[in-house]
Amino acid sequence: MKRVTLIDVGKESGVSAITVSRALRNPERVSPELRERVYAAVKKLGYVPDSAASTLASRRSTVIGILVPSFSNHVFSDVLAGASDTIEGSKYSVQIANTGYSALKEEALVPRFLTMKPAGMIITGVDQTQATRDMLAGADCPVVQIMDVSDDPIDLIVGFSNFQAAVEAVEHMVEQGFRRIAFVGTRMDPRTQQRLRGYRQTLEKYGLFDERLLITTPKKSSVEIGRHLLGELLETAPDCDGAFCNNDDVAVGIALECQNRNMRCPDDFGLCGFNDLGTTSQMNPPITSVFTPRADIGAAAARYILDRNAGQQPPENRCVDLGSTLKVRASTLRNDRKERQ
Amino acid sequence: MKRVTLIDVGKESGVSAITVSRALRNPERVSPELRERVYAAVKKLGYVPDSAASTLASRRSTVIGILVPSFSNHVFSDVLAGASDTIEGSKYSVQIANTGYSALKEEALVPRFLTMKPAGMIITGVDQTQATRDMLAGADCPVVQIMDVSDDPIDLIVGFSNFQAAVEAVEHMVEQGFRRIAFVGTRMDPRTQQRLRGYRQTLEKYGLFDERLLITTPKKSSVEIGRHLLGELLETAPDCDGAFCNNDDVAVGIALECQNRNMRCPDDFGLCGFNDLGTTSQMNPPITSVFTPRADIGAAAARYILDRNAGQQPPENRCVDLGSTLKVRASTLRNDRKERQ
DNA sequence: CTGTTAGCGCCTTCAT
DNA sequence: ATGAAGGCGCTAACAG
Numbered sequence: 001m002k003r004v005t006l007i008d009v010g011k012e013s014g015v016s017a018i019t020v021s022r023a024l025r026n027p028e029r030v031s032p033e034l035r036e037r038v039y040a041a042v043k044k045l046g047y048v049p050d051s052a053a054s055t056l057a058s059r060r061s062t063v064i065g066i067l068v069p070s071f072s073n074h075v076f077s078d079v080l081a082g083a084s085d086t087i088e089g090s091k092y093s094v095q096i097a098n099t100g101y102s103a104l105k106e107e108a109l110v111p112r113f114l115t116m117k118p119a120g121m122i123i124t125g126v127d128q129t130q131a132t133r134d135m136l137a138g139a140d141c142p143v144v145q146i147m148d149v150s151d152d153p154i155d156l157i158v159g160f161s162n163f164q165a166a167v168e169a170v171e172h173m174v175e176q177g178f179r180r181i182a183f184v185g186t187r188m189d190p191r192t193q194q195r196l197r198g199y200r201q202t203l204e205k206y207g208l209f210d211e212r213l214l215i216t217t218p219k220k221s222s223v224e225i226g227r228h229l230l231g232e233l234l235e236t237a238p239d240c241d242g243a244f245c246n247n248d249d250v251a252v253g254i255a256l257e258c259q260n261r262n263m264r265c266p267d268d269f270g271l272c273g274f275n276d277l278g279t280t281s282q283m284n285p286p287i288t289s290v291f292t293p294r295a296d297i298g299a300a301a302a303r304y305i306l307d308r309n310a311g312q313q314p315p316e317n318r319c320v321d322l323g324s325t326l327k328v329r330a331s332t333l334r335n336d337r338k339e340r341q
Numbered sequence: 342m343k344r345v346t347l348i349d350v351g352k353e354s355g356v357s358a359i360t361v362s363r364a365l366r367n368p369e370r371v372s373p374e375l376r377e378r379v380y381a382a383v384k385k386l387g388y389v390p391d392s393a394a395s396t397l398a399s400r401r402s403t404v405i406g407i408l409v410p411s412f413s414n415h416v417f418s419d420v421l422a423g424a425s426d427t428i429e430g431s432k433y434s435v436q437i438a439n440t441g442y443s444a445l446k447e448e449a450l451v452p453r454f455l456t457m458k459p460a461g462m463i464i465t466g467v468d469q470t471q472a473t474r475d476m477l478a479g480a481d482c483p484v485v486q487i488m489d490v491s492d493d494p495i496d497l498i499v500g501f502s503n504f505q506a507a508v509e510a511v512e513h514m515v516e517q518g519f520r521r522i523a524f525v526g527t528r529m530d531p532r533t534q535q536r537l538r539g540y541r542q543t544l545e546k547y548g549l550f551d552e553r554l555l556i557t558t559p560k561k562s563s564v565e566i567g568r569h570l571l572g573e574l575l576e577t578a579p580d581c582d583g584a585f586c587n588n589d590d591v592a593v594g595i596a597l598e599c600q601n602r603n604m605r606c607p608d609d610f611g612l613c614g615f616n617d618l619g620t621t622s623q624m625n626p627p628i629t630s631v632f633t634p635r636a637d638i639g640a641a642a643a644r645y646i647l648d649r650n651a652g653q654q655p656p657e658n659r660c661v662d663l664g665s666t667l668k669v670r671a672s673t674l675r676n677d678r679k680e681r682q
Numbered sequence: 683c684t685g686t687t688a689g690c691g692c693c694t695t696c697a698t
Numbered sequence: 699a700t701g702a703a704g705g706c707g708c709t710a711a712c713a714g
Contacts, residue, residue: 005707016685021709031683048456052396053707056690061393063436071418071425081412084439093453095404095436098425112434115389223623252620259625279593279620282564284600346691357701362693372699394691397706 004047012041024049055117060141062092064305065113066122069101069189070220074277075294076124079146082298083122090306092119099124101189107132114139120305122298126150126157127190142308144301148191149321157319158300162191165290165324166198169272170244172288172326174206176334178242178270182213184229184254185246186221192246195274199244212237221246226253227260242270242332248277248289255283255331271331285330293322345388353382365390396458401482403433405646406454407463410442410530411561415618416635417465420487423639424463431647433460440465442530448473455480461646463639467491467498468531483649485642489532490662498660499641503532506631506665507539510613511585513629513667515547517675519583519611523554525570525595526587527562533587536615540585553578562587567594568601583611583673589618589630596624596672612672626671634663 006017013020015034023030023038030038041047055061064087068076084094095113099106107129113121114135120142126149128136136143136154143155148162173181183199185192196214203209215233219225226249233240245251251273255265263269265285273280273289280287300320308314347358354361356375364371364379371379382388396402405428409417425435436454440447448470454462455476461483467490469477477484477495484496489503514522524540526533537555544550556574560566567590574581586592592614596606604610606626614621614630621628641661649655 003707006709007707017707018686018709019684022684025709029683034683048452050397050707051457052393052402053690054709055393056391056397056692057707057709059690059710071422072415074413074415074418077412077415077418080437081439084412088438093436094438095434096421097429097435098422111389116392223620227623249620253623256623256625279564279590282568282594282597284597344691348691358691359693359702360700363700366693370699375699391691394706395693397708398691398693400693400706 003050004045005050006047008045009038009041009047012045013037059117061117061119063095063116063118064092064120064122064302065116065118066094066096067099067106067109067113068096068124069099071098073221075147075275075292078294079124079298082295083302084298085295086299086302086306092306092309101187103127103129103132110135117141119309120144120302122146122301122305125190126152126159128154142305142314144304146297146301148194149319151319153318155318156301156304156314158297158304158322159320160292160297160322160324162194163198165274165292165326166195166244167202168324168326169274169288169290170199170202172328173242173244173270173272173332174202174208176266176270176332178332178334179208180210180213180237180239180241181208181270182215182233182237182240182243183246184226184233184243184250185214185216186219186225186229186250187246188216188218195244195246210237213240221249223249223253223256226250227257228253230254230257230261241268242266242272244272244274246274248273248275248280248287251287251289252279252283255287265331266334270334276325276327281327281329283331288329288332289327291325291327293324296322344391345386346391347388349386350379350382350388353386354378400458402458402460404436404457404459405433405461405463405643406457406459407435407437408440408447408450408454409437409465410440412439414562416488416616416633419635420465420639423636424643425639426636427640427643427647433647433650442528444468444470444473451476458482460650461485461643463487463642463646466531467493467500469495483646483655485645487638487642489535490660492660494659496659497642497645497655499638499645499663500661501633501638501663501665503535504539506615506633506667507536507585508543509665509667510615510629510631511540511543513669514583514585514611514613514673515543515549517607517611517673519673519675520549521551521554521578521580521582522549522611523556523574523578523581523584524587525567525574525584525591526555526557527560527566527570527591528587529557529559536585536587551578554581562590564590564594564597567591568598569594571595571598571602582609583607583613585613585615587615589614589616589621589628592628592630593620593624596628606672607675611675617668622668622670624672629670629673630668632666632668634665637663 009020010017122144145157148159276289276291280289350361351358463485486498489500617630617632621630
């Protein structure tokens with residue numbers, strides 16, 4: 001059974017192939033009656049467009065490329081879900097790759113995406129290599145960097161300030177009377193580094209910063225590593241009275257290890273996570289965490305690409321800060337337990 | 342700057358475009374010296390193949406389509422990671438969509454994938470609609486169904502028996518002296534239904550089955566819903582002494598709610614999760630869970646597609662059962678605490 | 683509003 | 699082992 005082409009549909013509806021093409025892509029440019037005839041023929045013959053041919057002829061595909069550093073990090077699954085929900089139903093489709101948090105792997109992946117003339121690119125972070133930036137800048141398609149902010153966008157940035165989020169969280173902990181607050185960081189990707197900067201600057205402001213309160217590892221975050229890092233932390237800084245974690249998994253691990261060591265939270269130890277992935281709020285006690293608008297970021301990035309491809313102009317402000325929200329819970333509430341929920 | 346094409350590379354190396362094409366795709370069919378010359382020219386000119394043109398001419402793309410029900414479920418991120426790791430470095434790339442656990446959405450998604458003439462398809466589950474099955478069967482590319490087993494594969498199945506996994510888990514709990522074991526199920530997708538079947542058959546075998554021990558919800562699983570469902574369960578069946586959960590999140594939620602209600606685990610309540618996503622093993626006490634080889638499944642599915650496209654024959658047995666492993670931990674150990682770890 | 687012409691870059695088939 | 703011819707299905711650019 002041969003493939004149904006535009007020519008077939010054209011014959012069926014008594015017009016030429018190009019007219020069918022137009023009727024399908026720019027319905028407003030053909031007469032209403034013809035439009036109906038074409039639609040009927042399409043349905044009757046079961047015509048489905050050939051994307052390869054379309055891409056070849058127009059030098060523009062309907063693929064939106066998304067680069068995330070990891071699939072297994074819930075943060076990025078939420079981004080993907082947000083983007084995918086927005087794109088779904090449109091003519092565009094999503095092609096995803098993970099960079100494994102490697103800027104070099106990313107640099108190798110980008111040209112592979114660009115050769116398919118994508119309708120848009122979404123890429124995680126603002127710390128691409130110069131080569132990657134150059135490729136993307138010359139890509140002739142909307143490019144959205146996500147998950148952070150910066151004053152030097154390639155095209156558009158949609159994210160939140162990891163730095164500011166950390167400042168808020170640590171300010172809150174200081175305000176609640178914590179004085180020896182550790183930073184517990186895993187992976188140490190660029191966004192975690194921003195959080196570390198926010199942490200450090202805040203503690204320095206109060207004269208509370210101490211190198212010994214820094215516990216970091218290049219390993220990926222997990223509940224297990226969280227447990228382990230608390231042990232490490234208490235050896236290095238036994239007088240530590242709280243931790244700001246770069247990640248919820250780590251915070252949950254620390255909370256469980258606190259239970260094990262009969263350290264009460266927040267009385268003996270204050271705890272703040274990052275991302276607010278859901279489990280933190282359910283722990284005993286509930287753990288304070290920084291909520292990040294992951295799905296919204298994915299959705300907004302996708303929306304921008306859709307809009308630009310529909311001919312819309314880019315916004316004045318090329319850096320969209322969707323903000324983060326500190327979810328204050330019992331794990332950091334020492335002073336004013338009655339006032340806050 | 343104009344695109345570098347095969348013709349350009351041909352001129353540079355003193356041969357025709359088609360020869361360059363061959364040198365690139367079937368290096369063994371051209372003379373070694375020419376091969377080197379072509380490679381040099383490719384590098385010099387920075388030639389990158391045009392996938393759209395290639396797809397159009399050969400009626401075969403290098404895209405491998407993957408359909409998962411959800412991005413946010415860790416199980417599928419692991420599958421994607423496994424597949425993506427296997428495919429990475431090959432000439433193939435991955436295109437992903439989520440069906441939102443809807444067979445109808447899946448039915449709409451499949452033709453969209455098939456029009457791009459994929460090099461292979463990976464699809465979750467064995468319960469596609471007949472229409473989906475028919476499309477896939479006629480797809481002229483390797484098709485792998487994953488995450489379950491069945492004796493009626495479309496092409497290949499790679500997974501494990503959800504039914505058998507549940508049987509093992511529930512057998513273990515019965516053996517450990519639990520008598521009023523609940524089934525706590527979220528989402529109730531086909532694989533969860535299989536687990537329910539295994540649970541039911543096992544309890545019936547011992548005369549322990551009771552409808553009142555069935556707690557299910559169409560909602561997605563989460564720690565929060567786990568907490569909530571324990572409450573529901575204890576109202577319906579106050580004498581319940583344990584739960585087999587279709588999911589780790591739910592098990593973790595139940596464990597936390599047990600803490601809250603001062604129910605000791607496993608003494609007052611036995612608990613078994615599903616998938617062994619990592620947190621279960623870190624809880625206090627550690628929670629028994631069924632480990633499922635998610636990444637391996639993704640990898641094996643991708644490997645099959647790569648191999649078939651390289652001309653390899655399919656295996657005799659079209660259903661590859663990678664098995665599951667019950668990770669026995671303190672949350673279900675009542676009888677023989679010393680014997681097991 | 684609709685049609686004609688001429689490719690897009692590559693691969694299949696058939697020669698040599 | 700290499701090449702020539704032709705076409706994959708669609709769309710840009712230009713008519714009319």
